[in-house]
Amino acid sequence: MANVFAFVESRAGEVRKVGLEAVTAARQLADKLGAGEVHALILGPPGIAEKARQLGQYGADLVIAVEHAALTNYSPEVATATAAERIKSGGYRAAIFSTTAQGRDLAPRVAARLGVSVVTDVLSFDVEGDLLVVRHPMNIGKVIATLEISGSPAVIAMRPNVISPAQNPKAGRVETAQPAIDPESARVKVTETRQGGGGKLDLAEAPVIVAGGRGLKAKENFKLVEDLASAFGNAAVGATRAVTDDGWRPHSDQIGQTGRLVSPELYVAVGISGAVQHLAGMRTSKTIVAINKDKDAPIFKVADYGIVGDVFEVVPALTEAVREARKHH
Amino acid sequence: MKIAVCIKRVPDMDVRFKIGSDNASIDETGLKFDINDFDAWAVEAALQLKEKNAGSDVTVISLGPDVVQETIRKALSMGADKGVQLKADRVPFDGLTIAKALSEELKAGAYDLILFGKMSPDSSNGAVGPMTAELLGFPCVTAISSLEITNGKGTAKRELEGAQEFVEFSLPAVLTVDEGLNAARYPSLKGIMAAKKKPLEVKPAQISNPQVRVRKLELPPERKAGRIVGEGAAAVPELVQLLQTEAKVL
Numbered sequence: 001m002a003n004v005f006a007f008v009e010s011r012a013g014e015v016r017k018v019g020l021e022a023v024t025a026a027r028q029l030a031d032k033l034g035a036g037e038v039h040a041l042i043l044g045p046p047g048i049a050e051k052a053r054q055l056g057q058y059g060a061d062l063v064i065a066v067e068h069a070a071l072t073n074y075s076p077e078v079a080t081a082t083a084a085e086r087i088k089s090g091g092y093r094a095a096i097f098s099t100t101a102q103g104r105d106l107a108p109r110v111a112a113r114l115g116v117s118v119v120t121d122v123l124s125f126d127v128e129g130d131l132l133v134v135r136h137p138m139n140i141g142k143v144i145a146t147l148e149i150s151g152s153p154a155v156i157a158m159r160p161n162v163i164s165p166a167q168n169p170k171a172g173r174v175e176t177a178q179p180a181i182d183p184e185s186a187r188v189k190v191t192e193t194r195q196g197g198g199g200k201l202d203l204a205e206a207p208v209i210v211a212g213g214r215g216l217k218a219k220e221n222f223k224l225v226e227d228l229a230s231a232f233g234n235a236a237v238g239a240t241r242a243v244t245d246d247g248w249r250p251h252s253d254q255i256g257q258t259g260r261l262v263s264p265e266l267y268v269a270v271g272i273s274g275a276v277q278h279l280a281g282m283r284t285s286k287t288i289v290a291i292n293k294d295k296d297a298p299i300f301k302v303a304d305y306g307i308v309g310d311v312f313e314v315v316p317a318l319t320e321a322v323r324e325a326r327k328h329h
Numbered sequence: 330m331k332i333a334v335c336i337k338r339v340p341d342m343d344v345r346f347k348i349g350s351d352n353a354s355i356d357e358t359g360l361k362f363d364i365n366d367f368d369a370w371a372v373e374a375a376l377q378l379k380e381k382n383a384g385s386d387v388t389v390i391s392l393g394p395d396v397v398q399e400t401i402r403k404a405l406s407m408g409a410d411k412g413v414q415l416k417a418d419r420v421p422f423d424g425l426t427i428a429k430a431l432s433e434e435l436k437a438g439a440y441d442l443i444l445f446g447k448m449s450p451d452s453s454n455g456a457v458g459p460m461t462a463e464l465l466g467f468p469c470v471t472a473i474s475s476l477e478i479t480n481g482k483g484t485a486k487r488e489l490e491g492a493q494e495f496v497e498f499s500l501p502a503v504l505t506v507d508e509g510l511n512a513a514r515y516p517s518l519k520g521i522m523a524a525k526k527k528p529l530e531v532k533p534a535q536i537s538n539p540q541v542r543v544r545k546l547e548l549p550p551e552r553k554a555g556r557i558v559g560e561g562a563a564a565v566p567e568l569v570q571l572l573q574t575e576a577k578v579l
Contacts, residue, residue, distance in 0.1 A: 188498045205490070257342065303555045308560045
């Protein structure tokens with residue numbers, strides 16, 4: 001029997017959807033390994049243990065909740081020390097993280113502390129004897145690598161949205177634990193986590209992304225994109241590099257080779273021509289819609305559905321139609 | 330300040346890649362190589378700190394075969410002071426193997442700051458910076474998009490999904506650089522001439538046994554050809570219909 005460890009991210013005292021995905025992935029892996037247990041670790045402010053109770057529904061046999069007033073913000077050193085200590089003492093076959101800003105920071109450190117390697121941005125995994133075999137995109141997604149991980153524990157970080165959180169109820173016994181080091185002693189301290197606008201959905205988590213490009217012509221026209229996103233109700237707003245470079249949107253909204261890599265259920269590209277650098281960040285989306293006035297724009301080569309037309313005419317009509325369609329649900 | 334910047338030579342991504350005959354490497358024929366963009370921003374950050382802090386010194390380090398000397402020379406022509414090539418036949422995929430080789434070199438350097446790009450587009454793993462920090466026992470802040478250093482203390486900003494994180498850290502530290510921190514300078518003609526005379530030391534890299542091996546590389550399946558639903562706002566009802574009944578996303 002081989003147990004699997006899952007690191008569950010929290011933000012602002014809430015369990016993140018990527019955390020549910022990590023537990024779901026760990027459950028799948030534990031089942032492949034043969035009746036192993038899933039142990040989920042979460043760090044956060046007081047109250048996080050109660051919030052983490054739901055992890056049992058996604059297949060956690062044990063939830064280890066570390067509550068501390070200083071853990072409202074991410075603490076890289078506390079998280080590294082606590083996760084590494086727990087993984088070492090638990091003798092896990094594998095440890096699963098998320099490929100987010102936090103997971104990309106944490107997973108490599110934990111792995112290095114354990115003396116093992118790490119693969120981030122994992123698309124799928126399988127067990128072959130002593131090897132964990134994973135698929136991982138390289139060269140901005142233009143090449144897919146099949147990698148053999150021989151170290152144990154195998155440390156991987158899943159790409160968000162490739163595994164949907166799935167119900168698979170297990171005991172989900174909640175145990176509280178202390179941080180492995182005093183948060184006050186940390187040499188790196190996050191002093192503030194500033195949310196990017198009221199209640200805006202996270203690009204890594206949103207099932208729908210509406211993204212805008214230069215075709216919108218001016219910063220204020222991004223309102224069209226925001227309105228369409230709010231019509232969907234479950235959409236985040238993204239942007240191309242050209243738009244973030246021009247300061248129309250913050251860099252954190254950039255989707256592409258040097259920005260976020262996203263795989264939502266639905267990606268709506270508004271006034272985006274489809275430069276290679278942008279396609280690298282969104283081509284694994286499940287359904288792609290493109291609206292662009294140039295019928296030869298490269299975005300139409302990857303789009304499932306395209307409308308050739310003026311974004312200022314098409315997008316408001318689409319916003320209205322989406323709003324209507326959702327009303328009848 | 331004593332600053333080290335670890336840089337990588339990567340292929341230009343704006344091409345259609347071909348898989349090599351071993352099915353586990355990229356066919357490099359005809360590819361153009363340059364410094365990784367994120368690493369160029371790390372070099373720029375080091376040079377800006379050097380300009381603000383008299384007596385500073387910037388060393389660039391790259392692991393790989395002799396062709397990486399070209400990449401090191403580029404950083405030297407931007408204004409770095411000296412280069413180190415950690416000579417290896419090839420750059421392994423395994424980030425831990427690379428981090429171990431780099432930390433062997435870095436630990437003797439008494440650096441105040443060690444900078445990396447946040448990731449390289451070829452291996453797309455982003456592990457080497459934070460792993461090196463861990464092996465050295467240094468504080469580490471990854472994917473920074475702003476940086477201030479005063480009196481041995483640093484502050485930085487990180488872009489999260491839909492949020493920003495503001496971070497304080499002590500030196501010495503390892504930082505990895507995201508887009509948005511700066512714009513990398515172009516080497517001047519004077520810089521290119523000066524770089525030819527700057528020291529570039531070649532040492533063998535200490536390559537340990539990798540725990541991650543590339544079994545196979547493949548080109549991803551092409552997305553199935555999409556369709557143009559129509560032109561202008563008149564096409565909207567049909568699009569919504571398709572999103573509901575065919576794609577089932579609405």
